[in-house]
Amino acid sequence: MPQHAPHTPVCRDCDGFPVVAITTGTRNPDGTRATLAVTCSTCKGTGRRTASTLIRAGR
Template identity: 65%
Template sequence: MPQHDPAARVCRDCDGFASVAITTGTRHRDGTRVTLRITCPACKGTGIAPTARLVRVGR
């Protein structure tokens, strides 16, 4: 398990593991497993929490 920099803001949705490979259970003809590569939609695969943006509303 990788060690995180304490100053970096780790994404709370993926806990810093931004990309994963999931096996579907089926196999290709050569015997290897079919995998899906998924990236975290919150941090878009960076592993770092997105920064909050301040928006002024009103006058």
């Protein structure tokens, strides 16, 4: 059965996954991969879309 998701506005840049782990290619002394945690710069790591501000373009 499908799960019902709440009607919260999701960030369009990260699709609701605001923090990701990126491997650097190097290994730690215990053999695990070294990773960096990177947050979405648009939603500041919340995963939700904020109210957009109106920008006047043109004259």
